[in-house]
Amino acid sequence: MGSLNFQMGVCILVLLISFSCNLVDSQTEALGSCFPPQCGSKQQNFPECHQSFLNTKDQIRRNFTRQTYLPNRIRYPKTIWDQLNTFFKDTGANIIFGLNALSGKTIQADGSATGAWDSANSEYLMRYTVKKNYTMYAWELGNELSGSGVGTRVSASQYAFDTRTLANIVQEIYEGVEIKPRIIAPGGFFDANWFKEFIDKTPEILDIITHHIYNLGPGVDQHLVEKILDPSYLDGEADTFRQLENILKTSITSASAWVGEAGGAYNSGHNLVTNAFVFSFWYLDQLGMSSVYDTKTYCRQTLIGGNYGLLNTTTFEPNPDYYSALLWHRLMGRKVLSTNFTGTKKIRSYAHCAKESMGITVY
Numbered sequence: 001m002g003s004l005n006f007q008m009g010v011c012i013l014v015l016l017i018s019f020s021c022n023l024v025d026s027q028t029e030a031l032g033s034c035f036p037p038q039c040g041s042k043q044q045n046f047p048e049c050h051q052s053f054l055n056t057k058d059q060i061r062r063n064f065t066r067q068t069y070l071p072n073r074i075r076y077p078k079t080i081w082d083q084l085n086t087f088f089k090d091t092g093a094n095i096i097f098g099l100n101a102l103s104g105k106t107i108q109a110d111g112s113a114t115g116a117w118d119s120a121n122s123e124y125l126m127r128y129t130v131k132k133n134y135t136m137y138a139w140e141l142g143n144e145l146s147g148s149g150v151g152t153r154v155s156a157s158q159y160a161f162d163t164r165t166l167a168n169i170v171q172e173i174y175e176g177v178e179i180k181p182r183i184i185a186p187g188g189f190f191d192a193n194w195f196k197e198f199i200d201k202t203p204e205i206l207d208i209i210t211h212h213i214y215n216l217g218p219g220v221d222q223h224l225v226e227k228i229l230d231p232s233y234l235d236g237e238a239d240t241f242r243q244l245e246n247i248l249k250t251s252i253t254s255a256s257a258w259v260g261e262a263g264g265a266y267n268s269g270h271n272l273v274t275n276a277f278v279f280s281f282w283y284l285d286q287l288g289m290s291s292v293y294d295t296k297t298y299c300r301q302t303l304i305g306g307n308y309g310l311l312n313t314t315t316f317e318p319n320p321d322y323y324s325a326l327l328w329h330r331l332m333g334r335k336v337l338s339t340n341f342t343g344t345k346k347i348r349s350y351a352h353c354a355k356e357s358m359g360i361t362v363y
């Protein structure tokens with residue numbers, strides 16, 4: 001397969017804030033409307049509620065209508081941003097922060113969001129972040145608005161325009177700052193035409209193109225285990241990886257591909273399936289397959305939270321997939337090797353140069 005770089009990325013995305021990120025000075029204002037109830041009453045006690053930070057997205061998705069996506073509905077006090085950044089620094093995590101790409105847009109009757117992105121609030125957040133010396137690995141624009149979108153959508157040409165706006169404000173605000181954040185978009189489901197147009201229109205401004213994977217369907221499905229063990233479901237995703245790799249190869253862009261979010265089964269997965277041993281058949285196959293197609297980082301939804309956490313939501317003890325991620329991280333090096341197994345498709349094979357020793361790791 002030639003060589004490529006692959007880093008195991010476990011992203012602790014502060015996804016809830018991708019809906020809006022207004023900062024207000026008051027510690028108390030409107031917190032109840034943005035945090036899940038179990039967290040709202042304890043907002044001053046961050047350690048007790050940080051698990052809620054990690055998986056509020058599904059809950060928000062379930063509860064809120066499209067109207068809620070409109071800007072300025074959810075507000076966060078600055079102290080929350082300060083506390084989060086203390087947590088990020090203490091844990092040494094690389095942080096990617098999702099910005100609300102719908103600010104300033106109008107939602108049309110057909111479900112599309114039109115008009116230019118209003119970057120004012122993001123600029124405010126960024127200036128504050130730079131002033132406080134908080135380090136962001138990247139700013140990501142939007143969430144699940146590509147292609148036909150989830151709830152609403154934005155056209156590829158408008159998205160490219162908005163991403164350019166983001167790149168411009170980052171360049172201006174981070175002038176003279178040593179560590180510059182990367183620009184990531186669109187954090188949505190793959191759609192070949194949409195992604196091609198978007199990539200072709202963002203050369204030199206986009207660092208990382210992200211797509212999301214929930215290829216097993218809804219978590220409530222009673223047949224998830226069969227799907228996880230069915231080669232045709234596992235192979236189905238190869239087409240997305242292959243197409244995206246081809247688009248990047250045939251474009252002048254220098255952006256690399258990441259899986260920006262993947263939990264396998266949406267609406268929070270399925271208890272005792274997506275957090276159990278059987279799910280590693282899906283997860284390890286995804287890690288192998290995505291690296292074959294030159295994906296640089298794979299962000300698993302979630303570290304903690306929902307039914308697909310790498311850690312047990314209540315005890316924080318590792319679930320089986322945590323060990324799969326750990327094994328991958330320790331054994332699989334950065335060079336991916338071509339493997340070809342010609343027997344049953346139920347046996348999957350992947351090989352990389354070994355990470356910390358001579359030789360090859362095959363699994």
Ligand SMILES: *[C@@H]1O[C@H](CO)[C@@H](O)[C@H](O)[C@H]1NC(C)=O
Pocket residue numbers: 035036037056059060063
């Ligand atoms: C969503 O709605 C349910 C039922 O009304 C409620 O229990 C839950 O706390 C809500 N979650 C959020 C994030 O608002």
Ligand SMILES: *[C@@H]1O[C@H](CO)[C@@H](O)[C@H](O)[C@H]1NC(C)=O
Pocket residue numbers: 131132133
């Ligand atoms: C940020 O870093 C600069 C340079 O290292 C330093 O002068 C400044 O005091 C720092 N600001 C804060 C808020 O820590």
Ligand SMILES: *[C@@H]1O[C@H](CO)[C@@H](O)[C@H](O)[C@H]1NC(C)=O
Pocket residue numbers: 272275276312313314315319
């Ligand atoms: C998480 O831990 C609790 C408490 O030990 C346990 O009841 C539950 O089954 C665990 N969840 C998983 C997915 O193992």
Ligand SMILES: *[C@@H]1O[C@H](CO)[C@@H](O)[C@H](O)[C@H]1NC(C)=O
Pocket residue numbers: 340341342
């Ligand atoms: C794997 O090997 C078989 C048999 O030699 C060959 O027909 C097939 O094209 C190969 N597949 C790949 C992906 O190289």
